[in-house]
Amino acid sequence: MPAPRTESEIRGFLGRLQYISRFIPRLTNIYEPIFRLLRKSQPTVWDDQCQRTFEKIREYLFSPPVLVPPTPALECMLTQLDDLGKERVIYYLSKRMLDYETRYVMIERFCLPLVWATQRLRHYMTKYSMHLISRLDPLRYLFDRPALIDRLMRWLVLLTKFDIHYATQKSIKWRIVANHLALLLVSDGRAIDDDFLDEDIVVVTSLSDWRMYFDGAANHSRYRIGVLLISPHSDHIPRSVRLAFSDRHPAMNNIVEYEACILGLKITLELEIRQMEVFGDSNLVLRQIQGQLKARNVKLKPYHAYLNLVVGRFDDLSYTHLPRMQNQFADALATLPSMIDISANTIVRPLLIESRLVPTYCCLIDEAELDDGLPWYxxxxxxxxxxxxxxxxxxxxxxxxxxxxxxxxxxxxxxxxxxxxxxxxxxxxxxxxxxxxxxxxxxxxxxxxx
Known part of the structure; x- marks a missing residue:
């Protein structure tokens, strides 16, 4: 490529450079000595500085590789709105596309990042609604297609497990971050597993979702305790006990609270539960369990020592103090044994508590199908x-x-x-x-x- 000498040759040379300027960093500063030759007050004289600039540009263009195609990659960023409405980043993801994935058709390449993100962020997306911000809505395409076969149909069924809403991209700010993640690739040779997961594994819930409420009641004549266990599926397991040893072993209110707490923990151990949240309205017992207070009372020391042995069999326990008004169910269970006398050989089945919204006589009325004028679909x-x-x-x-x-x-x-x-x-x-x-x-x- 010969060096330009006349004004027209210089204009043609700079015009061709402008066409590829986005591929050369700081090009404006580089060809400034040549650009000065086009000024009216400047004589068109090709000097040594212009020649060095021309050689530098030619060397840059002749240095292989001139352009490198971008590496196909998947990128994702998970954010959450805080109390002030600002986006806070929670998770960054990036992955190099496998060789066979680069041969997907265009719509499959647009759907692939979403399917991959749902697998990596499943622990977030299963519980919460998500807003998808991207250049297009892959879910809308999948729903609008007359017929889906093979891979796209599997992806559609997998994506419907999550509550995903498409939102248009209002700013390119986070798109720049996502593009930057595509440059920081992680070489993950694992293929994206789009097989259907085992439903039995999907529905497993954490034992930490178990909750226990306990309460005790003591008066001049009777002592009783109540415990309520609530499972992750909101199943309520009540237990009421009357303490009949008060004649030989006089009790006080804190002893009754200890009895209730120990009873609830032993029931959960029988159910093979090792992680749980404990709620009670006795601030003294809860603070002594956590070691914030010492058990100085002689009558409470053996209870405190035994309770520590029971607590040591759990993997994780958390304690929360509740006002009495928020512990009414356990309080009612503690009150129940003092209201009735039940012989030792009487079997009392679990209580069934339900709410009825209509009177009983409504069952005599034939149920008429409501016609609201809307189609079934x-x-x-x-x-x-x-x-x-x-x-x-x-x-x-x-x-x-x-x-x-x-x-x-x-x-x-x-x-x-x-x-x-x-x-x-x-x-x-x-x-x-x-x-x-x-x-x-x-x-x-x-x-x-x-």
Missing amino acids: HDIYKFFRLGIYPEVAIAKDKRALRQLATRFMIYGETLYKRSANGMLLLCLHRASADREMREVHAGVCGPHMR
């Missing part, structure tokens, strides 16, 4: 069109609706159901279905209909 249609759920839907209902929506697709204003053989079935409300059936029966196929 109204909730599915609203989910497709607006991405919203029914007002009374809980988390379990939302997940069921997302999984049900994978069998449908919307085209224009019409909702279709995907059949097993890939054909699309038109969804009709009751009036249209009745009209279509009458037309079929009245036509040539009428005699063959059953």
Whole structure:
């Protein structure tokens, strides 16, 4: 490449450099000596400084490799809004794409980062709703496709397990961070596992979700204790005990509280629970368990020593002091034994406490089907069109609706159901279905209909 000499050659040379300026760092500063030749007050004289600049640019262009294609990568960033509405970063992820993943079609490459992120961040996404901020909405594409096969269909079913809402990208600030993560790749040779997880493993809950409430009551004549265990599934396990040893071993209120706490811990050990939250309204007992106070009373010392032995069999216990008004269930269980006399051989089955919203006589009235004028697919249609759920839907209902929506697709204003053989079935409300059936029966196929 010869060096330019005339003004037109210099303009052509700088024009070609401008075309590739984004690939050369600080190009404006580099060709400044040559650019000065185009000024009106400057004579067009190609001097040694211009020649050195030209040689430097030519050497840069001739140094292989001139351009390197970007490394295909997956990048993700998880943020959370704080109390002030500011985004706080929780997790950064980046991964080099495997060789066969780079050969995916375009829509599969857009869906792949989301599927990969749901696997890595499953412990966050299972419990909370997520807002997806990206250049396009892969979920909308998957729902709108008339037919999905193989990989895309598996991904759609996997993604419907999570409550994901697409949000448009309002700022490129975090996109710059995500692009930067793509440059800090982690060589992970493991393929993305899109097989369906074992549902038995998915529903396992942590034992730390168990809670125990205890309370004791003492008066001049009777002593009783109550314990309530609540499982991670909100199953309530009550236990009431009357202390009949008060004649031989006089008790006081703190002793009764110790008895209640020890009873609850021993019940949980029988259930093979090793992690739990303990709630009680006795501040003295809770602070002595945690070592914040010493048991100075002679009657409390043996209880405190025995309680420490029981606590040592647990992996993790946390303690919370509650006001008496927030410990009413355990207080009611402690009060119950003092209100009734039950013989030793009487079997008392667990109490069933329920709430009834209507009087008993309502069962005599035939349940009439409510007709609100909406088609049977109204909730599915609203989910497709607006991405919203029914007002009374809980988390379990939302997940069921997302999984049900994978069998449908919307085209224009019409909702279709995907059949097993890939054909699309038109969804009709009751009036249209009745009209279509009458037309079929009245036509040539009428005699063959059953």
